[in-house]
Amino acid sequence: METKGLHVTDAEVLTIAKERGAIAIIDDEVARKTAKIYGISYAGTPYTLAKAVFEGIITKEEANGAVNEIVFAGWRYRIKTYTRIKALKPGKGRHLIYWLSSPF
Structure with missing residues (x-):
């Protein structure tokens, strides 16, 4: 490719x-x-982290830690995306779909 x-x-x-x-x-x-x-x-990474939090695979704190580490390593993205990841709340799948359908 x-x-x-x-x-x-x-x-x-x-x-x-x-x-x-x-x-x-x-x-x-x-x-x-x-x-x-x-x-x-x-x-993308935001989807992966959000899905993991919403499904209870990782905690919000673990997702925030991952975000901090990858930002420190040089990952760049819009502040709106960063803010939305930081504000994640565990919940049911329908909330994940709503969260993901909102534009970053």
Whole structure:
């Protein structure tokens, strides 16, 4: 899979997701556009953390700790997304769907 500006690691994630019919976990904008072109389902880190909190896999505090660590490592995203992740509340699936359907 070759697309101008697509990092090798993102191309590998997309290829594996396509081969396995899985969801690619990607945050890069070029990777997301490439996923759309190839019909690959994708989600980002905010989705993954929110889903884990809502399903009780991790606590809100653990999600916040993960966010702090990845921001410290250089991950960049909009302040609105950061604020929404920090405000996560465990709940039922329907709340997750509402939370995820709101634009970041």
